[in-house]
Amino acid sequence: MTQTTAWPHSGSTQFSGTGETLVRVQDAHKVYTRGSERIDVLQGVNLDVPRGDFLALMGPSGSGKTTLLNILAGLDRPTQGAVDVGGDRIDSMSEGQLARWRSRHVGFVFQLYNLLPTLTAERNVELPLLLTPLSSGDRKRHVATALAVVGLADRGKHYPRQLSGGQEQRVAIARAIVGDPTLLLCDEPTGDLDRKSEEEILDLLQALNSDHGKTIIMVTHNPHAAARARRIVYLNKGLLQQEPIQ
Amino acid sequence: MKFLPLIWSNLRRKRVRTIFTLLSILVAFLLFGYLVAVRNAFEIGVQIAGVDRLVTTDKVSIVVALPLSYTDRIAQVPGVTDVAYATWFGGIYQDPKNFFAQMAVNPERYLRLYPEFRIPADQKKAWFADRTGAICGRYLANRFHWKIGDRIPIQATVWPKKDGSSSWEFTLDGIYDGAEKTTDTTQFLFHWKYLDESRSRRAGTVNWYIIRIASPAEAPQVADRIDAVFANSDNETKTSTEKAFMQGFAKQVGDIGAIITAILGVVFFVILLVAGNTMMQSVRERITELAVLKTLGYPNGLILALVLAESLVLAALGGALGLGLAWLLISRGDPTNGMLPIFVMPWWSGPTGALFIVLLGLATGTLPALQAMRLRVVQALRRG
Numbered sequence: 266m267t268q269t270t271a272w273p274h275s276g277s278t279q280f281s282g283t284g285e286t287l288v289r290v291q292d293a294h295k296v297y298t299r300g301s302e303r304i305d306v307l308q309g310v311n312l313d314v315p316r317g318d319f320l321a322l323m324g325p326s327g328s329g330k331t332t333l334l335n336i337l338a339g340l341d342r343p344t345q346g347a348v349d350v351g352g353d354r355i356d357s358m359s360e361g362q363l364a365r366w367r368s369r370h371v372g373f374v375f376q377l378y379n380l381l382p383t384l385t386a387e388r389n390v391e392l393p394l395l396l397t398p399l400s401s402g403d404r405k406r407h408v409a410t411a412l413a414v415v416g417l418a419d420r421g422k423h424y425p426r427q428l429s430g431g432q433e434q435r436v437a438i439a440r441a442i443v444g445d446p447t448l449l450l451c452d453e454p455t456g457d458l459d460r461k462s463e464e465e466i467l468d469l470l471q472a473l474n475s476d477h478g479k480t481i482i483m484v485t486h487n488p489h490a491a492a493r494a495r496r497i498v499y500l501n502k503g504l505l506q507q508e509p510i511q
Numbered sequence: 512m513k514f515l516p517l518i519w520s521n522l523r524r525k526r527v528r529t530i531f532t533l534l535s536i537l538v539a540f541l542l543f544g545y546l547v548a549v550r551n552a553f554e555i556g557v558q559i560a561g562v563d564r565l566v567t568t569d570k571v572s573i574v575v576a577l578p579l580s581y582t583d584r585i586a587q588v589p590g591v592t593d594v595a596y597a598t599w600f601g602g603i604y605q606d607p608k609n610f611f612a613q614m615a616v617n618p619e620r621y622l623r624l625y626p627e628f629r630i631p632a633d634q635k636k637a638w639f640a641d642r643t644g645a646i647c648g649r650y651l652a653n654r655f656h657w658k659i660g661d662r663i664p665i666q667a668t669v670w671p672k673k674d675g676s677s678s679w680e681f682t683l684d685g686i687y688d689g690a691e692k693t694t695d696t697t698q699f700l701f702h703w704k705y706l707d708e709s710r711s712r713r714a715g716t717v718n719w720y721i722i723r724i725a726s727p728a729e730a731p732q733v734a735d736r737i738d739a740v741f742a743n744s745d746n747e748t749k750t751s752t753e754k755a756f757m758q759g760f761a762k763q764v765g766d767i768g769a770i771i772t773a774i775l776g777v778v779f780f781v782i783l784l785v786a787g788n789t790m791m792q793s794v795r796e797r798i799t800e801l802a803v804l805k806t807l808g809y810p811n812g813l814i815l816a817l818v819l820a821e822s823l824v825l826a827a828l829g830g831a832l833g834l835g836l837a838w839l840l841i842s843r844g845d846p847t848n849g850m851l852p853i854f855v856m857p858w859w860s861g862p863t864g865a866l867f868i869v870l871l872g873l874a875t876g877t878l879p880a881l882q883a884m885r886l887r888v889v890q891a892l893r894r895g
Binding site: 335338340341360361364365366367368369371373375379381382383384388392393395396401440 | 514517520521523799800807808811813888892
């Protein structure tokens with residue numbers, strides 16, 4: 266279902282070179298307190314993700330996968346440790362700096378798609394571009410390209426309620442990639458889909474990685490989905506390990 | 512502008528709720544526009560009152576007649592430059608609901624005192640020469656489709672004729688226009704002499720005097736001098752500026768300004784709660800969507816502005832429609848058939864309405880906008 270489409274330059278910052286480490290997490294800790302209870306969600310995570318990688322992050326519920334993903338997306342900050350993405354120390358950025366950084370460098374795909382129900386597919390995909398100085402015509406061109414990449418060029422005028430779950434997730438992926446982000450973060454992107462749609466989404470993510478060179482980090486419970494990644498790491502009780510959890 | 516589709520789509524999310532909120536704002540601004548016109552109608556007499564005109568009535572009440580002989584005595588008071596007089600006729604034209612002011616006056620002097628009544632010279636001349644002649648304002652002529660030369664019968668309620676009949680007939684000799692939009696063109700004026708010669712009682716009296724003074728700054732002193740002339744007489748007088756006279760007249764109905772301000776205060780307070788609740792609910796319903804926008808990189812300030820813009824658009828739409836509808840209704844004219852002769856939307860109601868729209872938008876949007884701005888993405892997504 267995926268198509269190979271030439272990607273237009275949106276003007277976003279690109280990290281030079283190939284094979285260099287794009288994401289570096291050093292000794293990341295995340296502690297929550299609930300009343301008097303202390304919860305150590307991440308306990309010294311170290312992770313390097315090279316540019317162009319497709320990494321699957323697996324682990325049981327409560328292992329800290331989503332917390333780590335949120336930290337990588339600049340939605341949350343580690344209690345301790347350093348997070349460097351493409352040379353930016355995002356753990357020390359202010360909220361405003363993080364928002365700007367996210368808009369330039371991160372595409373986020375949610376399990377439940379999270380499209381705005383009152384906007385058409387086109388308008389949903391356009392949302393990140395509204396933060397850029399692109400003209401209306403340029404925005405339209407980028408949106409059309411992104412929808413073509415996910416195979417929904419003919420569904421631009423449809424509202425989310427008029428699309429299937431798989432199509433909705435593809436629109437969400439188009440929204441995530443329309444700004445040509447450095448890093449694509451996916452939180453259980455196939456968790457709410459049937460088998461056929463799941464395959465389509467995984468095909469699409471693989472194509473984005475192999476054909477368009479997107480660096481992808483995907484949180485998943487699903488070994489079948491994880492198998493599509495180039496690399497799998499496991500998170501268990503706040504610690505990363507290379508081997509599956511027994 | 513590029514965010515407008517996003518703002519608009521949020522307003523269309525719950526159409527029924529948005530329409531009801533819009534309607535409630537519309538009604539509030541319709542009431543605002545309409546009641547401002549009512550208030551203006553009551554106060555216009557005060558606003559347009561001549562600064563160089565005084566009014567003298569009986570000290571007890573305006574309905575107590577004063578002798579005509581006061582004319583010359585008033586004219587001799589230092590500071591007085593001209594004197595006219597009037598008597599209230601209070602008749603009925605065809606139907607009691609066709610109310611309008613009818614006054615018996617001394618024509619030449621009266622028109623000298625009211626230069627804002629613009630009447631062609633030939634019509635003026637004809638009226639001066641015609642004992643049973645009358646003139647009326649343009650609004651009144653249009654209202655009853657009168658034209659010059661028409662015979663206008665009016666049934667007296669206060670002044671029966673000497674022969675016992677109550678039927679008075681006048682010839683319309685002229686139609687005056689107002690120098691300003693706010694000039695009262697609903698009056699019907701005829702010769703005091705015609706009234707005085709034919710009425711069965713109280714001959715040689717008038718209800719009030721209108722006095723021009725040389726210097727508006729000396730109004731209190733001149734008024735005191737006039738009243739001093741008639742002190743300890745059978746008919747002591749009370750002289751005030753025309754403005755004060757009009758104020759007293761309007762106050763007889765009640766403090767219209769305060770009543771209308773109170774009504775509008777309550778209406779806007781209720782609307783504040785209704786529209787504020789709608790906005791709060793609207794933001795609560797899309798916590799996840801707001802969190803998604805933040806995930807995409809929408810900064811806090813922009814989130815705040817988007818929610819505020821939404822409430823401002825809602826207020827602007829409802830307010831503009833309400834004010835527009837009020838203008839349409841008001842432009843159809845006095846709804847009371849003559850009780851409110853100058854029924855217009857004052858110029859300041861537009862800018863004031865716009866200010867209220869902005870204040871309403873800000874007041875209803877600020878709290879939900881702050882709530883949206885302070886949203887923690889991670890918690891909001893977990894909740895969603």
